[in-house]
Amino acid sequence: NYPDAPLHTGEIQVMEIDEDAPIAFAAKKAYFLAYEAALDLPAGLYYYVVRVDGEAEALWVGKVEQ
Incomplete structure (x- = not known):
């Protein structure tokens, strides 16, 4: 369970990693x-x-490192 009011929110930059290796089904x-x-x-x-904006389920949770 996470707080309803986070301390900070923002948008993540997402880049797909393009690999030349064959991709399985x-x-x-x-x-x-x-x-x-x-x-x-x-x-x-x-x-x-x-998490995806508007979705309740988190995709990933991790510790903030300084």
């Missing part, structure tokens, strides 16, 4: 995600949540 695609923000937060443990 129903293979997953690989993506590189980039996001950068300068925030003045007190020391603590923070998590980021990646």
